[in-house]
Amino acid sequence: MDIKIGLLFSTTGTMSVTEEGQYKAALLAINEINDSGGIMGRKLTPVHRNICSDPLIAAKETESLLNEGINLLVGLYTSASRKSVLPVIDKYDCLLFYPTQYEGEEQHPNIFYCGPLPNQLLLDYIPWITQNLGKTFHLIGSDYIYPREMNKLIYQLTESNGGSVVNESYIPLGETMFSNEIKKIQQKRPDVIFSTLVGGSAVAFYKEYYKSNLQVPIASTITAETEVCALPTKYMVGHYSCFPYFNSIESKENKELKQKFKANYGTEMISSAMENAYNSVHLMAKALKIANCLDVHLIKKNIAGLTFQAPQGEIIFDQYNQHLWLHSRIGQVKDNGTFQIIWESNKPLKPLPFSVQSENLGYLDKNFEESLAENTQLIHELKKATSFFPHPIIFFDSSGMMLDIFDSNLKDFFKTEQFEFGLLVWTNKFLKNSGITKAFLEKEISFSVGSEHENQFLKDWITFGIPIKNKNKFYGVLGVFINNMSDFNLEFYSTLIHALQIVTQNCIDIIDKTKDSIFLYELLNDISNHFEQALLVKKGGNLLFKNNKAEQLINAKNELILNLYRENFDDITHFKRQSYMSESRKNFNVEIIPAHDYRYVYIKELEQNKRNLKKNQQKRSLLLEDIIGTNPRFLDAVSHAQTASKNSANVLILGESGTGKEVFARAIHNESSRKDKPFIAINCAAINENLLTSELFGYVEGAFTGAKKGGSPGKFEQANEGTLFLDEIGDTHPDLQATLLRVLQEKEITRVGGHKTIPIDVRIIAATNKNLSQEIAYKGSFRSDLYYRLNVFTIELIPLKDRKDDIHELANHFLLEFATKESGTIKIISNEALNCLKKHDWPGNIRELRNVIERAYYLSELEEEILIDHLPRSIYSSSIQEHTTLVQQDSIKSVEDIKRLNQIEEREKILNTLIEFKGNISKSSQHLGVSRNTLYKKIKEYNLNI
Ligand SMILES: Nc1ncnc2c1ncn2[C@@H]1O[C@H](COP(=O)(O)OP(=O)(O)OP(=O)(O)O)[C@@H](O)[C@H]1O
Numbered sequence: 020m021d022i023k024i025g026l027l028f029s030t031t032g033t034m035s036v037t038e039e040g041q042y043k044a045a046l047l048a049i050n051e052i053n054d055s056g057g058i059m060g061r062k063l064t065p066v067h068r069n070i071c072s073d074p075l076i077a078a079k080e081t082e083s084l085l086n087e088g089i090n091l092l093v094g095l096y097t098s099a100s101r102k103s104v105l106p107v108i109d110k111y112d113c114l115l116f117y118p119t120q121y122e123g124e125e126q127h128p129n130i131f132y133c134g135p136l137p138n139q140l141l142l143d144y145i146p147w148i149t150q151n152l153g154k155t156f157h158l159i160g161s162d163y164i165y166p167r168e169m170n171k172l173i174y175q176l177t178e179s180n181g182g183s184v185v186n187e188s189y190i191p192l193g194e195t196m197f198s199n200e201i202k203k204i205q206q207k208r209p210d211v212i213f214s215t216l217v218g219g220s221a222v223a224f225y226k227e228y229y230k231s232n233l234q235v236p237i238a239s240t241i242t243a244e245t246e247v248c249a250l251p252t253k254y255m256v257g258h259y260s261c262f263p264y265f266n267s268i269e270s271k272e273n274k275e276l277k278q279k280f281k282a283n284y285g286t287e288m289i290s291s292a293m294e295n296a297y298n299s300v301h302l303m304a305k306a307l308k309i310a311n312c313l314d315v316h317l318i319k320k321n322i323a324g325l326t327f328q329a330p331q332g333e334i335i336f337d338q339y340n341q342h343l344w345l346h347s348r349i350g351q352v353k354d355n356g357t358f359q360i361i362w363e364s365n366k367p368l369k370p371l372p373f374s375v376q377s378e379n380l381g382y383l384d385k386n387f388e389e390s391l392a393e394n395t396q397l398i399h400e401l402k403k404a405t406s407f408f409p410h411p412i413i414f415f416d417s418s419g420m421m422l423d424i425f426d427s428n429l430k431d432f433f434k435t436e437q438f439e440f441g442l443l444v445w446t447n448k449f450l451k452n453s454g455i456t457k458a459f460l461e462k463e464i465s466f467s468v469g470s471e472h473e474n475q476f477l478k479d480w481i482t483f484g485i486p487i488k489n490k491n492k493f494y495g496v497l498g499v500f501i502n503n504m505s506d507f508n509l510e511f512y513s514t515l516i517h518a519l520q521i522v523t524q525n526c527i528d529i530i531d532k533t534k535d536s537i538f539l540y541e542l543l544n545d546i547s548n549h550f551e552q553a554l555l556v557k558k559g560g561n562l563l564f565k566n567n568k569a570e571q572l573i574n575a576k577n578e579l580i581l582n583l584y585r586e587n588f589d590d591i592t593h594f595k596r597q598s599y600m601s602e603s604r605k606n607f608n609v610e611i612i613p614a615h616d617y618r619y620v621y622i623k624e625l626e627q628n629k630r631n632l633k634k635n636q637q638k639r640s641l642l643l644e645d646i647i648g649t650n651p652r653f654l655d656a657v658s659h660a661q662t663a664s665k666n667s668a669n670v671l672i673l674g675e676s677g678t679g680k681e682v683f684a685r686a687i688h689n690e691s692s693r694k695d696k697p698f699i700a701i702n703c704a705a706i707n708e709n710l711l712t713s714e715l716f717g718y719v720e721g722a723f724t725g726a727k728k729g730g731s732p733g734k735f736e737q738a739n740e741g742t743l744f745l746d747e748i749g750d751t752h753p754d755l756q757a758t759l760l761r762v763l764q765e766k767e768i769t770r771v772g773g774h775k776t777i778p779i780d781v782r783i784i785a786a787t788n789k790n791l792s793q794e795i796a797y798k799g800s801f802r803s804d805l806y807y808r809l810n811v812f813t814i815e816l817i818p819l820k821d822r823k824d825d826i827h828e829l830a831n832h833f834l835l836e837f838a839t840k841e842s843g844t845i846k847i848i849s850n851e852a853l854n855c856l857k858k859h860d861w862p863g864n865i866r867e868l869r870n871v872i873e874r875a876y877y878l879s880e881l882e883e884e885i886l887i888d889h890l891p892r893s894i895y896s897s898s899i900q901e902h903t904t905l906v907q908q909d910s911i912k913s914v915e916d917i918k919r920l921n922q923i924e925e926r927e928k929i930l931n932t933l934i935e936f937k938g939n940i941s942k943s944s945q946h947l948g949v950s951r952n953t954l955y956k957k958i959k960e961y962n963l964n965i
Pocket residue numbers: 645646647648674675676677678679680681682683746788832865866869949950
């Protein structure tokens with residue numbers, strides 16, 4: 020059985036000039052569909068009704084078609100006929116494809132609007148006219164809804180484009196006498212006439228206008244090829260129109276259409292309204308095809324998003340508003356009666372069926388999803404914050420589009436009233452005179468009670484509109500619906516609404532703050548990505564920010580940055596130093612800059628080859644930034660040292676042997692204002708007491724047997740204006756302590772055997788591996804007054820076993836040092852070897868580690884990697900299976916036994932070393948990884964005769 024399609028077009032009366040062409044185009048489309056096999060294997064049969072350019076006949080004829088069971092309709096031209104048909108459509112479940120441009124403000128769920136809307140015709144056209152034809156407009160239109168609604172938007176657009184309307188006339192439909200209108204135009208002298216005259220009136224106007232000899236251009240959104248054809252072309256030449264389609268379009272689809280049209284009807288003259296009708300039939304057929312049935316609801320479901328490659332270009336049904344995305348073009352009538360296209364949009368434009376205020380025109384190109392995405396966070400905050408509120412709330416965006424309903428029951432309820440998401444509902448009838456509409460207009464809290472609403476449905480409701488805004492931005496309106504007329508107490512509700520407004524304000528603040536912080540984050544990202552350095556921002560151990568370079572290093576598993584990434588730098592003050600990472604064979608500068616609670620960690624890769632490394636290292640004196648380690652406790656010490664270097668106060672460095680006390684002392688000196696003066700170091704434990712006194716204070720000629728002629732200056736004099744490093748101060752005799760205290764107080768010395776006092780200006784940095792406070796408290800072996808003199812700054816260096824995280828970097832540093840010294844390869848350390856190093860306890864601390872690495876560097880000869888085999892047995896074995904130790908422990912009776920065994924082992928080791936180095940204390944201590952002092956002590960302890 021055929022599928023019957025009702026066609027509603029006037030073939031008589033004033034509108035037939037336009038509608039006859041539409042009818043022919045619709046028939047052509049039906050033929051095309053049938054020629055290609057029909058729909059679901061069925062042919063489409065057109066059933067035409069002439070509606071005689073009369074709205075009442077249109078309604079009658081529509082009803083007669085519906086009574087015949089034809090519920091798929093295409094047609095109608097004037098808005099008057101469409102409106103008269105609406106009650107019929109409401110009564111019957113049918114679909115109308117309306118192929119005509121119209122004024123908008125409508126969205127019947129059963130009508131699919133296929134012609135252009137005012138926004139698609141005017142938003143580009145009016146600015147173009149003001150720029151190219153002139154700024155003063157004379158509006159003339161047929162007296163019905165469409166011209167009147169179009170003119171409203173033309174007023175807004177001319178004004179916002181610096182133009183004005185000098186006259187506005189409405190002519191009764193079908194009128195053909197225009198002499199009075201011509202006179203008005205002659206008087207007003209506009210730059211342009213804008214015509215929305217339709218049918219026979221339009222044709223008559225052009226004719227009379229031509230005869231008047233007026234030279235003002237006419238612009239129209241109605242006059243098309245059909246009207247041009249109805250007169251000799253000379254009457255129309257040079258005037259303008261705007262449509263989605265002109266006959267002169269060069270597309271393949273248009274060429275085919277023109278050919279077929281000529282073959283069927285003997286003419287190629289196709290207008291935009293005709294193309295709309297042609298497209299309407301094709302779109303309907305496509306929807307039928309997808310639904311694969313004739314069920315109106317299923318067909319309707321498939322229309323949103325439907326596309327069609329039309330003669331004007333691709334067109335698309337909007338997802339939400341049943342109108343088409345259409346192209347826009349401006350054409351000028353040529354001598355041959357066609358339009359020359361002088362501007363085109365090049366893409367389909369979104370249909371906006373509901374009028375918006377000019378201030379909201381900026382939002383016109385936003386669709387539902389875009390707006391929803393933009394407002395999601397605000398909606399989320401508002402939903403959370405208003406959950407206490409017992410009445411339904413609706414969120415409208417700044418353009419009046421309904422985005423969300425905070426009460427799910429209400430959703431279904433409003434749906435029945437054509438109250439859909441994505442619609443600009445505040446302007447439509449549903450909300451007319453509601454609190455919401457008032458809030459949009461006045462941007463103030465507004466309300467409407469019961470009968471104030473125009474909509475019958477809201478007569479039992481109170482509606483409040485709360486503008487969502489701050490001083491910079493208007494986000495939209497919260498619509499509140501209260502269905503409690505009988506109990507309405509304005510005072511009570513005003514308080515409630517006021518509370519809601521405060522809540523709304525808080526939500527905007529939250530959003531603004533979040534946006535600000537996102538903005539700042541992005542800004543920081545943009546700026547910091549121009550840096551050469553990687554940047555981490557940390558607070559309380561948490562990483563707050565990392566730039567792209569830092570991200571790259573983290574992804575490349577760069578060990579340095581991974582350490583910096585993990586550590587907490589809260590206690591670190593300003594800090595700067597170099598690190599060498601052997602895996603990447605790269606050198607980095609690390610700088611930590613504190614700012615309030617934040618720590619900015621900058622990591623810069625240094626482009627250096629090993630040769631200039633050597634040069635640099637030789638040239639530069641040791642600074643705090645050169646000291647290796649990123650362990651937070653260690654960095655704490657660096658940071659203290661940095662503070663100490665800024666003044667001349669005495670410093671006491673505490674730490675086990677080999678932890679780097681002298682290194683720190685030198686670096687503090689080199690960073691201080693005394694850096695160009697001498698740094699003198701003396702080990703107080705290495706020299707006997709008498710000798711130490713003359714070493715420190717010097718002696719005069721003849722002071723003792725063997726004293727040099729002319730005497731000799733002591734370390735204090737040598738260090739004058741510089742720094743004196745007193746290592747192992749804890750081992751000094753109480754008499755010497757007393758002398759030192761005096762010197763520190765009086766700032767003068769007397770050489771041994773002399774009388775003359777010599778003023779000195781020396782900064783003292785003392786160091787010890789003893790716990791001085793215990794020495795003072797329990798043994799009385801150290802003077803507390805001297806302790807407090809020395810202890811202005813205390814820097815405590817932790818043993819290496821407590822900063823094993825630094826072992827890798829230290830090992831790399833030493834490998835680089837030896838490679839530089841030998842101008843050899845920079846070696847890397849294998850994971851296995853590193854694990855061994857990390858398991859060892861390092862009684863000799865960094866000195867021991869340096870020795871182990873030095874040994875490994877040379878043992879590994881030409882190999883590029885330090886392997887486990889290159890490590891000393893003592894270290895290698897300490898890492899193999901604790902299991903071994905456990906087995907041994909079984910055979911050992913007591914702790915004393917263990918100690919004894921260890922001592923025997925140690926004695927043996929020292930003895931062998933001394934033999935190997937022929938009693939050379941420096942070389943043996945280096946080899947053993949202990950200081951010369953410690954070695955002296957051990958030799959004494961184990962009674963080794965050398
Ligand atoms: N943080 C460090 N970075 C690089 N090398 C270091 C560091 N700390 C110590 N060293 C190296 O370790 C060795 C021992 O350092 P230093 O002599 O300063 O230790 P110390 O605590 O003064 O020892 P002792 O108390 O036995 O005199 C030196 O070779 C030094 O260069």
